[in-house]
Amino acid sequence: MRRVVATGVGMISPFGVGHEHTWKQILAGKSAARRVERFDVDDLACKIACSIPREGEGAYNPDDFVEPKEQRKIGEFITYGIAAADLALEDAGWKPQTEDEKCATGVVIGSGIGGIEGISETTLTLEEKGPRRVSPFFIPGNIINMVSGQVSIRHGLKGPNHAVVTACSTGAHAIGDAARMIALGDADVMVAGGAEAPITKLSLAGFAACKALSTKYNDTPEIASRPWDSDRDGFVMGEGAGIVVLEELEHAKARGAKIYGEVVGYGLSGDAFHITAPAENHEGAFRAMTAAMKRAGIEASDIDYVNAHGTSTMADTLELGAVERLLGDAAANASMSSTKSAIGHLLGAAGAVETIFSLLAIRDQVAPPTINLDNPAAETAIDLVPHKPRERQIDVALSNSFGFGGTNACLIFRRLSE
Amino acid sequence: MSDTAERVKKIVVEHLGVEEEKVTMEASFIDDLGADSLDTVELVMAFEEEFGVEIPDDAAETILTVGDAVRYIEKQTA
Numbered sequence: 001m002r003r004v005v006a007t008g009v010g011m012i013s014p015f016g017v018g019h020e021h022t023w024k025q026i027l028a029g030k031s032a033a034r035r036v037e038r039f040d041v042d043d044l045a046c047k048i049a050c051s052i053p054r055e056g057e058g059a060y061n062p063d064d065f066v067e068p069k070e071q072r073k074i075g076e077f078i079t080y081g082i083a084a085a086d087l088a089l090e091d092a093g094w095k096p097q098t099e100d101e102k103c104a105t106g107v108v109i110g111s112g113i114g115g116i117e118g119i120s121e122t123t124l125t126l127e128e129k130g131p132r133r134v135s136p137f138f139i140p141g142n143i144i145n146m147v148s149g150q151v152s153i154r155h156g157l158k159g160p161n162h163a164v165v166t167a168c169s170t171g172a173h174a175i176g177d178a179a180r181m182i183a184l185g186d187a188d189v190m191v192a193g194g195a196e197a198p199i200t201k202l203s204l205a206g207f208a209a210c211k212a213l214s215t216k217y218n219d220t221p222e223i224a225s226r227p228w229d230s231d232r233d234g235f236v237m238g239e240g241a242g243i244v245v246l247e248e249l250e251h252a253k254a255r256g257a258k259i260y261g262e263v264v265g266y267g268l269s270g271d272a273f274h275i276t277a278p279a280e281n282h283e284g285a286f287r288a289m290t291a292a293m294k295r296a297g298i299e300a301s302d303i304d305y306v307n308a309h310g311t312s313t314m315a316d317t318l319e320l321g322a323v324e325r326l327l328g329d330a331a332a333n334a335s336m337s338s339t340k341s342a343i344g345h346l347l348g349a350a351g352a353v354e355t356i357f358s359l360l361a362i363r364d365q366v367a368p369p370t371i372n373l374d375n376p377a378a379e380t381a382i383d384l385v386p387h388k389p390r391e392r393q394i395d396v397a398l399s400n401s402f403g404f405g406g407t408n409a410c411l412i413f414r415r416l417s418e
Numbered sequence: 419m420s421d422t423a424e425r426v427k428k429i430v431v432e433h434l435g436v437e438e439e440k441v442t443m444e445a446s447f448i449d450d451l452g453a454d455s456l457d458t459v460e461l462v463m464a465f466e467e468e469f470g471v472e473i474p475d476d477a478a479e480t481i482l483t484v485g486d487a488v489r490y491i492e493k494q495t496a
Contacts, residue, residue: 137456
């Protein structure tokens with residue numbers, strides 16, 4: 001099979017525009033969580049989220065990426081995806097010109113929920129004003145694969161055009177699937193990742209009803225996301241998009257592209273257990289990690305850093321147990337952290353931004369911290385990187401993503417040594 | 419320009435993001451103002467909303483220019 005490397009990354013995160021800016025905030029141990037201000041939260045159990053800043057340092061302005069008249073026609077998750085894809089393609093320096101280059105470049109961008117705001121608003125229009133007032137842009141502006149569609153139209157990418165929907169493992173599955181498309185020869189370059197704009201009253205109410213969200217820290221949002229901590233009580237919702245440009249190794253070398261790392265492993269599994277709860281001992285996660293490791297042809301002792309799914313829910317310790325089982329005696333040599341402690345849970349975009357953090361951990365030889373980890377709920381030999389980043393050797397990084405429905409994805413990246 | 423024409427023009431400028439000078443009575447939504455078929459559907463909806471008229475699909479199909487829209491609406495609201 002052909003080898004696949006990452007040559008470009010792009011991100012719109014709860015810290016703002018760009019991976020470098022976001023990475024700096026994460027390494028500084030900052031939290032992006034704050035009280036939700038874009039709608040009234042008085043009657044919601046969870047009143048906090050990690051929203052994209054529209055002013056201040058790193059501020060995101062959608063006009064920089066999408067013409068205002070076009071923004072009106074598309075859901076916000078699509079705008080985030082377009083913006084992150086622009087940044088990733090620019091970072092990769094890949095601008096397909098010839099017909100062959102365009103046909104060899106594809107897109108796989110997913111979303112967990114898609115245009116929930118557009119759907120709920122249009123439902124109200126339908127009720128109040130009737131079907132003749134439903135916009136012709138309602139459907140094409142809210143369906144999930146339209147991020148891939150828009151990105152392909154804007155950049156002339158005529159290769160495989162696909163979209164993944166696997167809840168909170170969407171971003172990881174999109175990147176893993178796209179890497180396989182390159183490995184199998186369907187494309188030479190793929191633009192892959194996830195985009196999500198879930199901070200709406202409806203989704204906060206829905207996830208709170210599932211008892212998935214943090215509700216104890218409405219007055220102190222910056223300490224609400226606390227993976228593995230004894231006082232964790234649910235995840236903090238985030239929004240944004242992460243996009244990675246993946247490329248066949250020789251193709252990347254031939255054009256002198258910078259290479260963040262190689263996608264060496266991808267493992268998938270299903271729990272076949274429960275709609276929202278992970279299987280006992282996170283057995284499905286264990287199998288996904290084992291499959292990814294087998295694909296990568298590495299030993300557990302080769303794994304230096306794990307970017308955990310670690311959502312700040314009860315499931316954190318189950319994931320920890322599964323990783324301990326995977327690593328065995330090598331556990332004491334590995335670092336594992338959850339960047340969700342800083343930026344919250346971006347749902348369908350989580351696995352994509354966490355892929356980028358894993359690649360940056362390899363680039364900078366530093367494990368990002370798990371902030372707010374004051375009192376670990378379980379004893380472990382694994383370094384959970386509390387509070388401060390850890391400078392260390394990172395040649396191999398593993399990233400986990402799990403989703404409702406019992407879907408699990410694991411990606412493994414390796415520093416390219418030549 | 420009539421009041422109706424002014425209001426139509428404003429809607430067209432807002433929805434299609436075009437410069438005001440381009441929105442002449444003779445301007446074709448698709449050929450001159452860059453609209454696609456979905457844009458024209460949305461424009462007709464906006465006219466209905468603004469003027470409180472109903473524009474049936476077969477009538478909408480005959481509204482190709484800014485002037486067509488103004489004349490249709492003026493006839494309905496006269």
